[in-house]
Amino acid sequence: DAGVIQSPRHEVTEMGQEVTLRCKPISGHNSLFWYRQTMMRGLELLIYFNNNVPIDDSGMPEDRFSAKMPNASFSTLKIQPSEPRDSAVYFCASRTTGLQGYNEQFFGPGTRLTVL
Amino acid sequence: LAKTTQPISMDSYEGQEVNITCSHNNIATNDYITWYQQFPSQGPRFIIQGYKTKVTNEVASLFIPADRKSSTLSLPRVSLSDTAVYYCLVGPGGSQGNLIFGKGTKLSVKP
Numbered sequence: 019d020a021g022v023i024q025s026p027r028h029e030v031t032e033m034g035q036e037v038t039l040r041c042k043p044i045s046g047h048n049s050l051f052w053y054r055q056t057m058m059r060g061l062e063l064l065i066y067f068n069n070n071v072p073i074d075d076s077g078m079p080e081d082r083f084s085a086k087m088p089n090a091s092f093s094t095l096k097i098q099p100s101e102p103r104d105s106a107v108y109f110c111a112s113r114t115t116g117l118q119g120y121n122e123q124f125f126g127p128g129t130r131l132t133v134l
Numbered sequence: 135l136a137k138t139t140q141p142i143s144m145d146s147y148e149g150q151e152v153n154i155t156c157s158h159n160n161i162a163t164n165d166y167i168t169w170y171q172q173f174p175s176q177g178p179r180f181i182i183q184g185y186k187t188k189v190t191n192e193v194a195s196l197f198i199p200a201d202r203k204s205s206t207l208s209l210p211r212v213s214l215s216d217t218a219v220y221y222c223l224v225g226p227g228g229s230q231g232n233l234i235f236g237k238g239t240k241l242s243v244k245p
Contacts, residue, residue: 060237060238061178061235063233109177109178121166121168123178123233125177125178126177127176128175128177
């Protein structure tokens, strides 16, 4: 199993540009999570999906951020327009929810975003 | 979701046993306790999970007292490669919810 796949691994862009981050969860997993990590704020949950449906997006910082999951094998996190304060490492994680009490999330390698 | 409190940092030496304690005074009946490990430039990785008493796997042990208001992650005989940030999380299992990561405990293992 290739694990959770994220692309790109690194992204450098200029303020005002649109940024799209991509994630392929582990096959068979039905929950997907987007996190953002910075030194100041730590690891923050942005949004999560169950069976491709957004369940909780209260962590999405503002309307500039949007996330979609068109099918079970693909999700995107889009920032439009991007700002320097969006610079962070963005992680995608997936898990299966079939087991009661089993919370193991599998994280991808992350996308390091730098907005100049 | 229950709030957790754990030390910001800990130092240890190779070969020692390390115990990291986490407080979660308002843990709910259906909450589980989960620990993750994160190395620099990598995503967090699941270590262990428990509900009560003691759980042990090939990596660590998790001790949970009867009142479940705290838990202790025990790493036996640490090595330099165990230097990482360790997160304690408390939350409902299955499809009922998600996990909230706090700041974690930065463990530094020295030779």
